[in-house]
Amino acid sequence: MDFPFSRLRRWPDVEADNLQAHDATDLLLVERALASGLGGSEIAVIGDDYGAITLALTDAGLDGIRVHQDLATGRRALARNAEELGLSAFSAHELDATLLDGARLVLLQLPKALAELEEIADAVARWAAPDVVLVAGGRVKHMTIAQNDVLGGRFAQVQAQRAERKSRLVVATEAVPVPAEPPFPVTEQHDGLVLVAHGGAFAGPRLDIGTRVLLGVLDGTGASSRPAPTVVDLGCGTGALAASYALAHPESRVIATDRSAAAVASARATMVANGIADRVVVMHDDAGSEIADASVDTVLLNPPFHLGSSVHTGAATRLFEAAARILRPGGELFTVYNSSLGYRAELTRLIGVTEQLERTPKFTVTRSIRR
Structure with a gap:
């Protein structure tokens, strides 16, 4: 993969020598998406802190990626990094049906809070395509069995993958029926x-x-x-x-x-x-x-x-x-x-x-x- 990850910045978020704008989990998620053979319009990205996943996929020719970032700093960083690299064939969304409608692959940087993960898992099962695959990743030291249990509340199959570069992917498939009302707020x-x-x-x-x-x-x-x-x-x-x-x-x-x-x-x-x-x-x-x-x-x-x-x-x-x-x-x-x-x-x-x-x-x- 020849995408210039080193050119990405966290700005306007805090920048320091020990804080990077990408990590190994981003790379694993990008590799998984590229191997899927899906088009960009069938892929949604959630939790892409500074745009590393979205921009790497866009740079690889996958147009129409949909992305949701919770933080205003991340949204501004993505916009700045996209402008710097001359990339624009993606769209930003809130965590709603416009983000997930028809999505067959959802890439997720695992959030810290289990409640946030529960709301995301419900949204994917509720609005994405029936055959959607949710691939969630994180740094191994921050991952817990409880995250798998949360994903298991909305997907029949949850499989942890082998750890690579101190990161791990968890693949959730076979979305189960969701309740009439979302669990949040x-x-x-x-x-x-x-x-x-x-x-x-x-x-x-x-x-x-x-x-x-x-x-x-x-x-x-x-x-x-x-x-x-x-x-x-x-x-x-x-x-x-x-x-x-x-x-x-x-x-x-x-x-x-x-x-x-x-x-x-x-x-x-x-x-x-x-x-x-x-x-x-x-x-x-x-x-x-x-x-x-x-x-x-x-x-x-x-x-x-x-x-x-x-x-x-x-x-x-x-x-x-x-x-x-x-x-x-x-x-x-x-x-x-x-x-x-x-x-x-x-x-x-x-x-x-x-x-x-x-x-x-x-x-x-x-x-x-x-x-």
């Missing part, structure tokens, strides 16, 4: 707050413990009793922070933004469930890039500390930088993070004076004032 009630979650949304319909701590601190400091004109829930997940703030302060303009399409779909459904869809704007965006500079009074942030399966603080740093850009001078950033990460010095450097509002054995909550 799911809903839970939390003391007057309804959370709705698709499979790929962090923490599902539960109220994440870090978010719970931050909400408690906002109530305890009186911050939530002083409504800000414009509030952003940066990296909103299912929208718990945005919805809670909007419910308490109907006079505030609230924006919820996340780079995950599953999170955005969940947050939009959360706003509908709480009757505030007309008062909260939910955006699929990368680190608030579509929000104007110095336009926000308050940012609420529960940052991630993983990039895919890797523990990496770069994702949090990008969100701190985004908060610094969108906050007006004197604006406030409320952050909750794992206490072991010690972000206070970085927040002071990037935002401004930072004070600790709460510290538990697991979480720290800070308030930073934009200089």
